Amino acid sequence: MYNGCNWFVKCVWFCWLVVPAQVLAATAGIDEEEVARRVVADWKARQKCARVICYEVSGRIMVRRGAKNVLAAAASEQRGGGDVAGDEAQGDHPPEDTSFSSKRRYVLDFVNGRIRRECQQKHWSVELRKFVPTRDIRVYDGTSVTIYHPKEDNPGGLYSVPENTPEYSLGGNRLLFTLLGEVHDVPITLGHGLVKSPPVGLRQEINPTELDVYRTPAPGEGRREAVIRLGKPAVYFHEFRVDLERQSAVRGLRSFRGRELVQEIEIEYQQTGAGWLPSAWRSAVYVFGQLAEVGEFKVERIQINPDWDVDKELTLKPPPGATLRDEQGKHFRVAADGSRIPYDPTVPPPGGIPWIPFVIAGLGLLLAGILTVLARRVTRKKAS
Incomplete structure (x- = not known):
């Protein structure tokens, strides 16, 4: 009886210690360099998943009270009036939490590296102290950026087009950072493995050695995800949550300046003929560590390799008189x-x-x- 019990105890100890150790070795012992190589390969493939993709997106943006105080302070300094962010007489910009709708459209030409981005929403006017309607079209034709603010869609505020303000801005490569630089646009580029900014030519050379695989999939996780860091932790860096089961789709992003959180993004994906592509996202901006702005968006329509005139969409030429x-x-x-x-x-x-x-x-x-x-x-x- 004693020998049988002793044998049973030994079996239990073997199953408790040895088997889990072997499982851990097979799962947690994933080669981090191999993960980095696989992720980079998947990201590059995402930039070749189609010739042209068009996204039509709608959503809402919520701006917290005082979120534009920094903008107001910068405008005041330009006028020589000093910092008004804490001026009680001026009040907060905006004075209360505000939300408004936002519509966006993206055309991505992966063959020629061209991008079109349209946005219609509201913009905070420091001068008028209110949100005003605004619409702009931004096109990168492969060599330079052109931004167009239609007069009829920009009735007032900083994006108004009075007689002394140009309707078109030609920026060369200087304006590339404005093309898809807003946090609410970033999920589109992340969805195609473009993790660096700006996304020049919809191609990105990235070496696996640049990625710091901070965490690999742990045993028992429902989905195989890795956490990858890019950048210098002491200065500015990004932390990506990557879904290894869905072509290394970036499901989450957190950007830090030192230890201060700057932006945060969560992305959902859908299966398409071009692979796993973004279907919805939540994007947030933080100012001095405080939540300032949140956007929630849904992809209403995806067109893969559309049959319409792509060249016309990706050309923005100022007409006579402009x-x-x-x-x-x-x-x-x-x-x-x-x-x-x-x-x-x-x-x-x-x-x-x-x-x-x-x-x-x-x-x-x-x-x-x-x-x-x-x-x-x-x-x-x-x-x-």
Whole structure:
């Protein structure tokens, strides 16, 4: 009886100590270098999953009270008024929590490295102290960035287009960081393995040695995920949560400046003909460690290799009469022949106001004719 019990105890100890140790060796002992190589390979494949992909996205953005105080302070300093972030007379920017809808559209040309981004939502105007409607179109044609703010869609605020403000901004590569630099746009690039900013040409050279595989999948986890860091922890770095079962899809991102959280993103994916692509996301911005802005978005439609004219979508050329600011910050107006002439607000655009003198002359002739007819009638009455 004793020997049987002793044998049973030994079996229990063997199963408790030896078997789990073997399981741990087979799972937790994953080669971190191999994980990094696999992730980089998957990310590169995501940039070749299709020729062209178009995303149509809608959602809402919530801005916390005082989230734009830093923006207001910067505007005040530019005017020589000092920092107004804590000025009780000025109050918070915005004065209360605010939410509004946001619509976005992205066209990604992976063959030629071109991008189109459209956004229609609201923008905080420091001058007007309120949120105003705004819409902009940004296109990277493979060599330079052009930004367009339609007059009719930007009635006021910082993105208004008064006579002395250009409708188009030509930035060369200088404006690449503005193309998809807003936190609510980042999930689109992350969804295709573009983890560095800016996403030049929708291609990204990244070496597995740049990735710090902070944590590999642990035993018992429902989904095989790895945590990977990129950047310098003492300065600025990103922490990615990568789904190894879905083509290394980036499911989460946390960005830090030192130990301070700057932004946080959670992404959901859907299976498509081009692999696992983003279907929804939540994006958050932190200012001085405090939550400042949150966006929740849903992909309403994905078009993979659409049959419409992609070149037309990815070309943004200022028409005659439009005002623009070039790469050096100089203002011009586009002439009828497409050339640029120095901008002068007192000079009317071609094809528009120059017709006014002819209209005035025509009205003058019409008035003269009416007066002549009336004079003849008066003369006839006197003669009779």
